Amino acid sequence: xxxxxxxxxxxxxxxxxxxxxxxxxxxxxxxxxxxxxxxxxxxxxxxxxxxxxxxxxxxxxxxxxxxxxxxxxxxxxxxxxxxxxxxxxxxxxxxxxxxxxxxxxxxxxxxxxxxxx
Amino acid sequence: xxxxxxxxxxxxxxxxxxxxxxxxxxxxxxxxxxxxxxxxxxxxxxxxxxxxxxxxxxxxxxxxxxxxxxxxxxxxxxxxxxxxxxxxxxxxxxxxxxxxxxxxxxxxxxx
Numbered sequence: 001x002x003x004x005x006x007x008x009x010x011x012x013x014x015x016x017x018x019x020x021x022x023x024x025x026x027x028x029x030x031x032x033x034x035x036x037x038x039x040x041x042x043x044x045x046x047x048x049x050x051x052x053x054x055x056x057x058x059x060x061x062x063x064x065x066x067x068x069x070x071x072x073x074x075x076x077x078x079x080x081x082x083x084x085x086x087x088x089x090x091x092x093x094x095x096x097x098x099x100x101x102x103x104x105x106x107x108x109x110x111x112x113x114x115x116x117x
Numbered sequence: 118x119x120x121x122x123x124x125x126x127x128x129x130x131x132x133x134x135x136x137x138x139x140x141x142x143x144x145x146x147x148x149x150x151x152x153x154x155x156x157x158x159x160x161x162x163x164x165x166x167x168x169x170x171x172x173x174x175x176x177x178x179x180x181x182x183x184x185x186x187x188x189x190x191x192x193x194x195x196x197x198x199x200x201x202x203x204x205x206x207x208x209x210x211x212x213x214x215x216x217x218x219x220x221x222x223x224x225x226x227x228x
Contacts, residue, residue, distance in 0.1 A: 104165065
């Protein structure tokens with residue numbers, strides 16, 4: 001059974017880089033034809049797609065975040081990661097990792113990241 | 118690209134049916150049969166209720182159904198139950214490098 005687990009710091013200082021990792025179990029990132037992506041949800045607000053990486057390595061990003069985001073894959077660890085640079089308080093959110101084909105998504109449980117000094 | 122448009126709130130009494138709409142454009146909802154609906158209870162991760170416009174994942178009640186007409190997709194919940202009270206989000210595949218759009222979410226209140 002597929003399981004996705006986010007991990008990373010719960011607190012990041014303004015202007016620094018937010019880094020999260022998603023550990024995948026029950027499937028191999030490199031052998032299946034899926035997208036592996038990140039979605040966030042600010043407190044009390046809706047869902048926002050951040051970006052995804054296809055199993056082949058191609059990446060896709062939300063245009064509003066493209067200049068600050070990198071999504072990458074580590075096939076040796078069966079993990080994928082998110083880096084969001086130059087964060088501000090507006091980046092405070094629950095961050096979810098997902099496996100998806102088009103928009104049929106399986107979700108991790110989420111990781112709250114607060115941006116504050 | 119703008120988010121998909123959903124009503125902010127809908128309500129219904131137990132046993133009734135409600136429909137939530139999700140309006141996009143010909144570049145997303147209208148152009149592909151890749152629309153999903155998610156239910157989210159407070160403090161929980163979203164749960165897939167409908168995918169590819171009208172397909173239900175295994176384990177999802179047949180009280181949930183999806184459809185699409187033109188640039189608007191719809192989620193219908195029949196026989197409303199208290200457990201259906203939650204936020205509902207639509208999502209669509211979109212052309213170009215953007216890939217994924219979400220609606221702003223609809224809060225369903227079971228009266």
